[in-house]
Amino acid sequence: xxxxxxxxxxxxxxxxxxxxxxxxxxxxxxxxxxxxxxxxxxxxxxxxxxxxxxxxxxxxxxxxxxxxxxxxxxxxxxxxxxxxxxxxxxxxxxxxxxxxxxxxxxxxxxxxxxxxxxxxxxxxxxxxxxxxxxxxxxxxxxxxxx
Ligand SMILES: CC(C)(COP(=O)(O)OP(=O)(O)OC[C@H]1O[C@@H](n2cnc3c(N)ncnc32)[C@H](O)[C@@H]1OP(=O)(O)O)[C@@H](O)C(=O)NCCC(=O)NCCS
Numbered sequence: 001x002x003x004x005x006x007x008x009x010x011x012x013x014x015x016x017x018x019x020x021x022x023x024x025x026x027x028x029x030x031x032x033x034x035x036x037x038x039x040x041x042x043x044x045x046x047x048x049x050x051x052x053x054x055x056x057x058x059x060x061x062x063x064x065x066x067x068x069x070x071x072x073x074x075x076x077x078x079x080x081x082x083x084x085x086x087x088x089x090x091x092x093x094x095x096x097x098x099x100x101x102x103x104x105x106x107x108x109x110x111x112x113x114x115x116x117x118x119x120x121x122x123x124x125x126x127x128x129x130x131x132x133x134x135x136x137x138x139x140x141x142x143x144x145x146x
Contacts, residue, residue, distance in 0.1 A: 001083070001087075002045055002046045002047055003043050003044070003045050003046075003083060003084065003087045004043065004044060004046065005041075005042065005043055005044075006031075006035055006042035006043055006044045006054060006056075007035065008032060008035065010044050010051055010054070011028050011031045011032065013044075013050060013051035014031060014044065014051065014054050015027075015028065015031075017051070017052075017053065017054065017070050017071075017072050018070060020072060020073055021070055021072075021073065023070065023104075023107070024068055024070075026068070034056055034067075037058075039058050039059055039060055040056065040057070040058060040059075041056075041057040041058075041059050041088055041091055042054070042055070042056045042057075043055055043056075043084060043087055043088065045071070045080050045083060045084055047075065047080075049075075052071060052072045052075040052080055053069075053070060053071035053072060053075065053080045053081060053084055054068070054069070054070060054084070055068060055069040055070075055084040055085065055087070055088055056068040056069075057088040057091070057099070059088075059091050059092065061092075061096070061097050062096065062097055062098050063098070063100070064092055064097055064098060064099045064100070065099065065100045065101060066085070066088065066099055066100070066101040067101075069081060069084055069085060069110075071084075081113055082113075082117065085113075085117055089117075089140070094140055094141070097140075098139055098140055098141055099119075099139065099140045100137070100138070100139045100140075101114065101119065101137075101138050101139075102125065102128065102135040102136065102137050102138070103135065103136050103138065104129060104133050104134075104135065104136070105124065105133060105134040105135065105136045106133060111136060114138050115138075118140065119138035119139065119140060120138060120139060120140070120141065121136055121137070121138055122137055122138065122139055123136075123137040124136055124137065125137060
């Protein structure tokens with residue numbers, strides 16, 4: 001499988017994808033910090049054309065979190081995001097662990113993606129983002145409450 005751990009040499013490609021999609025603004029230092037953190041599971045998808053996607057998880061048992069997942073625009077809708085998501089979730093025992101995430105309320109593409117993969121909406125955090133947009137909060141278990 002062309003999924004492997006992210007390393008420092010991958011960061012320029014990761015920043016390129018992040019910039020192309022303009023959904024997050026982490027800088028090089030933040031990715032470096034994530035790669036080194038013992039609880040971080042940061043991975044890339046390396047296809048024939050180089051790095052086409054990446055994901056960053058915090059593996060913390062019942063408080064695990066998906067911080068970021070992205071697939072280059074031209075490589076989207078081919079299953080790469082699903083592979084990255086499964087690679088991270090497979091590090092958890094979802095009978096006892098839980099993975100949380102937050103996403104912009106208007107990011108329908110990502111929300112469809114998460115809902116397709118069994119994440120449940122459990123709340124909305126009002127004006128969470130700097131531009132005033134709400135965050136939709138998801139987790140891998142629990143009832144939908146709004
Ligand atoms: C979310 C994202 C990672 C999905 O990656 P992907 O490789 O396209 O996903 P997959 O091909 O594995 O899965 C496709 C599923 O995602 C959802 N999806 C993807 N593109 C979509 C679109 N344009 N419109 C609606 N739903 C879409 C659908 O549920 C789709 O399933 P379907 O094809 O059966 O309808 C990708 O769209 C992306 O990088 N978005 C920009 C970055 C982002 O917003 N990240 C999440 C916030 S942290």
